[in-house]
Amino acid sequence: MANVPADLKYAKSHEWARIQGSEATVGITDHAQHELTDVVFVELPPVGRKLKAGESCAVVESVKTASDIYSPLGGEVTAVNKAVVDNPALVNSEPYSGGWFYRIKLSNPSEANDLLSPEQYLQQIGG
Amino acid sequence: MKRTPLYEIHQQLGGKLIEFGGWEMPVQYTSIVDEHLAVRKNAGLFDISHMGEIVVSGPAAEGFLNHALTNDVRKLAPGQGQYTLCCKETGGVIDDLYVYRLAAEYLLIVNASRIEADAAWLEKQLSLFPRSTQVTLRNVSDATAAVAIQGPRVAEFIDACFSGNATAGTAAAKPSALQKNQVSQFSFEDQPVWVSRTGYTGEDGFEVVAPAEEIAAIWRKIQAVGKTCGLKPAGLGARDTLRTEVCYPLYGHELDEHTTPIEAGLGFFVALDKGEFVGRARLADQKANGVGKKLVAFKMTDKSAPPRPHYPIWSTGPQSAKIGEVVSGTQSPSLGMGIGLGYVPPNFAKPPTALEIEIRGKRAPALVVAKPFYRKVG
Numbered sequence: 001m002a003n004v005p006a007d008l009k010y011a012k013s014h015e016w017a018r019i020q021g022s023e024a025t026v027g028i029t030d031h032a033q034h035e036l037t038d039v040v041f042v043e044l045p046p047v048g049r050k051l052k053a054g055e056s057c058a059v060v061e062s063v064k065t066a067s068d069i070y071s072p073l074g075g076e077v078t079a080v081n082k083a084v085v086d087n088p089a090l091v092n093s094e095p096y097s098g099g100w101f102y103r104i105k106l107s108n109p110s111e112a113n114d115l116l117s118p119e120q121y122l123q124q125i126g127g
Numbered sequence: 128m129k130r131t132p133l134y135e136i137h138q139q140l141g142g143k144l145i146e147f148g149g150w151e152m153p154v155q156y157t158s159i160v161d162e163h164l165a166v167r168k169n170a171g172l173f174d175i176s177h178m179g180e181i182v183v184s185g186p187a188a189e190g191f192l193n194h195a196l197t198n199d200v201r202k203l204a205p206g207q208g209q210y211t212l213c214c215k216e217t218g219g220v221i222d223d224l225y226v227y228r229l230a231a232e233y234l235l236i237v238n239a240s241r242i243e244a245d246a247a248w249l250e251k252q253l254s255l256f257p258r259s260t261q262v263t264l265r266n267v268s269d270a271t272a273a274v275a276i277q278g279p280r281v282a283e284f285i286d287a288c289f290s291g292n293a294t295a296g297t298a299a300a301k302p303s304a305l306q307k308n309q310v311s312q313f314s315f316e317d318q319p320v321w322v323s324r325t326g327y328t329g330e331d332g333f334e335v336v337a338p339a340e341e342i343a344a345i346w347r348k349i350q351a352v353g354k355t356c357g358l359k360p361a362g363l364g365a366r367d368t369l370r371t372e373v374c375y376p377l378y379g380h381e382l383d384e385h386t387t388p389i390e391a392g393l394g395f396f397v398a399l400d401k402g403e404f405v406g407r408a409r410l411a412d413q414k415a416n417g418v419g420k421k422l423v424a425f426k427m428t429d430k431s432a433p434p435r436p437h438y439p440i441w442s443t444g445p446q447s448a449k450i451g452e453v454v455s456g457t458q459s460p461s462l463g464m465g466i467g468l469g470y471v472p473p474n475f476a477k478p479p480t481a482l483e484i485e486i487r488g489k490r491a492p493a494l495v496v497a498k499p500f501y502r503k504v505g
Contacts, residue, residue, distance in 0.1 A: 037155065037157075037158040037159065037160075038158050038159055038160040038460075040433060040458040041431070041432045041433060041458070043432065043487075059432065059487065061432050061433055061458070062159075063159045063160060063364065063368060063433075063457055063458050063460065064154065064159060064364050064367075064457075066432065066435065
């Protein structure tokens with residue numbers, strides 16, 4: 001059964017956001033990494049890029065396919081996880097910790113209300 | 128979508144099912160990398176029941192097959208198989224396939240996505256064949272199922288699945304006594320099945336062709352006896368990465384009706400010396416005068432996303448231009464780097480020509496390398 005931490009918000013497209021004040025950390029869910037399996041490459045947005053909520057901003061490649069990642073929230077990228085670029089397998093092994101993608105300064109924190117709660121996301125993935 | 132007789136087993140094993148050539152097939156059970164490495168190190172079990180089987184019999188079967196296929200079937204003794212291709216007059220490939228000479232008849236193993244096209248093409252060729260009344264074609268794909276057991280440790284347990292001696296084909300006391308490309312009939316629970324020493328992974332291994340109703344019991348038996356040797360069920364994802372590492376073509380990628388075996392580097396399987404056959408004139412001309420495009424193997428040299436089918440291939444330097452397209456590409460689980468196959472003009476085909484692969488609008492450096500990427504140990 002998929003791991004869906006209670007302290008995160010979720011997008012229908014399987015990204016998670018950890019919101020802390022006016023900043024959020026973004027990654028992909030345990031369910032998503034399990035569906036992808038064997039992540040071999042991660043491409044992240046540059047620091048400073050301004051993202052809209054729902055905008056395609058990163059790519060995760062498994063052995064079989066390339067998948068677009070959509071920013072769950074709008075804002076400016078303030079940091080990216082170099083460790084996950086160097087070691088993409090972190091997406092599989094630590095999707096909610098070492099496998100995070102990027103951090104953004106939120107342009108509109110109220111967008112978080114449009115994201116799914118852990119319960120809603122669990123329901124979506126049939127967990 | 129069509130399902131093989133092993134569909135329920137794939138579900139029980141937690142296989143992730145996808146569409147492939149009109150069939151609902153497992154792409155993976157646990158992970159493509161795990162399954163790929165199991166085949167390279169130990170053993171893997173694949174459902175290949177989606178592939179087609181066409182039986183060709185009658186006194187003129189040999190002559191007909193030598194007219195319709197590129198390789199020379201006269202080289203086959205009973206109990207031997209060969210890789211071959213079926214081409215149009217233009218040299219374009221209808222399908223690539225294996226032909227086995229069994230006892231009195233020939234068995235063609237064809238690609239799942241090409242069963243109907245092949246059957247229709249062969250019927251048409253037969254209607255034009257002078258001795259057509261002396262040849263019978265039977266498409267037995269629906270009644271027939273098959274599995275592939277691949278990997279360096281398969282020979283340790285295959286004999287526990289099928290009892291000898293062979294009752295037809297190559298005279299062998301047991302499956303592990305077969306040489307590469309040999310085929311024999313052995314019995315499984317008193318039912319005759321065909322076992323060949325062939326495969327699509329670059330490893331030692333066997334393929335088993337059996338009546339559809341037998342295949343689930345065969346699968347379970349192989350799983351049971353192979354367990355101690357590290358046998359894992361393996362899906363189409365691993366099948367694709369394994370065959371890409373050894374540069375085996377996949378129809379719809381390296382081969383299609385607009386590509387010839389010579390362009391694909393498969394001239395070894397085109398017997399120009401055997402006399403007239405469909406496509407011979409064009410293939411002989413290409414062999415003598417050269418081709419306009421050539422299949423190359425390339426590896427990514429910097430850290431980059433893996434190459435994928437349809438990505439553009441560019442030449443390097445000040446005259447840099449788009450020169451071709453990737454037809455297969457993946458991250459190689461054995462080598463840990465991006466690898467691919469693509470068509471380029473012949474002057475870019477020699478290793479170590481530098482190329483660039485366009486990945487989402489950005490170009491990443493690559494190098495033409497000798498085929499295959501991977502060669503089995505020992």
